[in-house]
Each structure stands twice: as C-alpha cells, then as structure tokens.
Amino acid sequence: MTLTTRNIHARIGKKEILHGIDFTARAGEITAIVGPNGSGKSTLLKAITDEVDFTGEVILNGRNTAKMKPWELAAMRGVLPQSTTLAFPFTVIEVVRMGLMAGASGERADIPSRALAAVGLDGYSGRFYQELSGGEQQRAQLARVLCQVWHPVVDGAPRWLLLDEPVASLDIGHQLLVMRLMKDYASRGGGVVAVMHDLNLSAMFADQMAIIMSGTLLTSGPPDTVIQNDILSKAYGCSLTVNTAPEEGQSFLLPHLAMHN
Numbered sequence: 022m023t024l025t026t027r028n029i030h031a032r033i034g035k036k037e038i039l040h041g042i043d044f045t046a047r048a049g050e051i052t053a054i055v056g057p058n059g060s061g062k063s064t065l066l067k068a069i070t071d072e073v074d075f076t077g078e079v080i081l082n083g084r085n086t087a088k089m090k091p092w093e094l095a096a097m098r099g100v101l102p103q104s105t106t107l108a109f110p111f112t113v114i115e116v117v118r119m120g121l122m123a124g125a126s127g128e129r130a131d132i133p134s135r136a137l138a139a140v141g142l143d144g145y146s147g148r149f150y151q152e153l154s155g156g157e158q159q160r161a162q163l164a165r166v167l168c169q170v171w172h173p174v175v176d177g178a179p180r181w182l183l184l185d186e187p188v189a190s191l192d193i194g195h196q197l198l199v200m201r202l203m204k205d206y207a208s209r210g211g212g213v214v215a216v217m218h219d220l221n222l223s224a225m226f227a228d229q230m231a232i233i234m235s236g237t238l239l240t241s242g243p244p245d246t247v248i249q250n251d252i253l254s255k256a257y258g259c260s261l262t263v264n265t266a267p268e269e270g271q272s273f274l275l276p277h278l279a280m281h282n
C-alpha cells in the first residue's frame with residue numbers, strides 16, 4: 022500500500038509553488054522529505070492533506086482522496102503541522118484527546134495517556150499546554166496525532182503519520198525517541214512521511230528520502246543514493262561532504278568550513 026501523488030501543481034494566491042510532483046511513500050517505511058527552506062515541503066504535505074489549492078491526484082491506499090469522506094481520511098491519517106497555535110487554555114490531556122476524537126470511533130479511552138508516555142510526557146496530563154516549553158508542546162502535538170491513528174494497521178489497511186518537522190525543536194535525546202517511535206510505527210505496518218531538516222537523522226532512520234527543490238522533486242530513493250556530495254551540494258547551495266562512521270558504517274554529513282586565504 023502506498024501514498025502517491027500524481028502531477029501535483031499547488032498554488033498559493035496567484036503563485037504556483039509546486040510544479041508537478043510525483044511522489045510515492047510506502048507503508049512499512051519512513052519516507053523523509055528534505056530540501057531547503059521555502060522549497061515547498063510543507064506545501065506538498067498540505068496538498069496531500071487538501072489544505073492548499075492544487076491540481077493532480079493524491080492516492081491513499083489505492084483510493085483517490087478527493088473521493089474520500091472527511092471522516093474516512095481522518096481515520097486513515099494523522100497530520101502534524103509545522104507549527105500549531107492554540108487560542109484557549111487547554112490542558113495537555115485535552116489537546117491529546119482531540120486526536121482520539123478526530124480519529125476512528127470506538128478507540129480505547131486509555132490511548133491518550135499511552136500516547137503521552139510514548140512521547141516522554143508521562144505526568145504532564147494536567148499541565149496547561151501554553152505553559153509547556155517549545156519542545157514539550159511539539160511532543161504533545163505529536164501525541165495528539167498518534168492518538169488519531171494509534172493502531173498502524175486497521176482491517177488490513179495501513180494508517181499514515183504525516184509529520185512536518187516532528188523533531189525540529191527537540192533535543193538530541195528526544196529526537197531519537199521520536200525517530201524510534203516513527204520507526205516502530207512503520208515496522209508495525211504503518212506509513213510515515215516526515216519533513217526533515219536533519220539529514221543525518223534522515224540517513225539513519227529513513228527508508229526512503231525525497232529532495233524537494235524549488236517546487237520540484239530533485240531526486241528520491243534510499244538514503245545511500247540521496248546522501249551524495251553532488252546532490253546535496255546542489256540542493257542546498259553549499260559545499261557538504263559525506264563521511265562514513267567507522268564502526269556503524271553510517272553515512273553522515275559535515276559542512277565544509279570556508280577556507281581562509
């Protein structure tokens with residue numbers, strides 16, 4: 022089962038932001054979407070979730086999403102936006118329960134507290150969301166999304182986590198926690214699509230990577246084929262060197278320091 026886009030052209034106002042994107046993510050895998058600021062990564066996620074004007078098709082588990090009902094979509098995929106503001110003083114558990122209410126009905130009532138524990142926010146239920154730190158708020162939002170699609174597979178069909186920069190404001194320990202959580206979701210048959218800026222974490226955890234540059238798909242494939250000096254230097258407009266960690270054989274990136282004359 023896949024999440025596929027066909028020839029997505031997205032526009033915001035009069036400006037075309039995406040110029041014909043064919044993108045595929047497979048269930049059971051983490052697909053990382055990377056690329057420079059302003060290249061269209063969030064817009065691609067918004068096209069997939071129908072939050073922006075677009076032409077083309079989005080096919081989720083073999084069905085055109087334009088023909089699916091909102092409740093069917095909500096039961097199949099949870100979406101973490103790049104930033105979230107809340108106007109009212111909700112407690113953490115109230116925020117997380119919103120995910121349970123958005124998803125399929127009949128889910129167990131203990132899922133919100135399990136989701137909070139999964140993101141390392143055990144004991145935060147009664148705290149006010151607005152009084153959490155940036156990284157804690159980000160993890161509370163992730164718990165909300167997890168709640169919505171808690172079981173990675175339902176009636177044989179994968180569910181999807183669509184995450185816009187899920188680890189952006191997290192420390193390295195919590196980045197690893199969230200990446201492992203995503204890996205676990207995928208290993209149990211769910212699909213995970215995550216916009217990422219950390220190329221090293223992407224190389225370490227993603228099964229597939231897609232680079233978006235200037236509203237087009239520059240390249241996609243397994244991390245080994247994407248984490249290449251020439252491809253990344255072109256995408257990011259700076260000089261980068263790919264190295265290999267001696268023991269793990271893991272690819273990692275270092276930026277070149279500017280040389281002094």
Ligand SMILES: Nc1ncnc2c1ncn2[C@@H]1O[C@H](COP(=O)(O)OP(=O)(O)OP(=O)(O)O)[C@@H](O)[C@H]1O
Pocket residue numbers: 033034038056057058059060061062063064065103
């Ligand atoms: N509401 C908006 N109005 C006008 N232009 C917008 C709007 N939202 C995004 N854009 C433009 O669309 C382009 C793509 O934005 P998008 O948010 O998809 O980038 P991104 O790849 O997610 O970047 P980042 O890494 O900074 O999050 C940018 O040029 C941006 O300025």
Ligand SMILES: [Mg+2]
Pocket residue numbers: 062063064103185
């Ligand atoms: Mg973005």
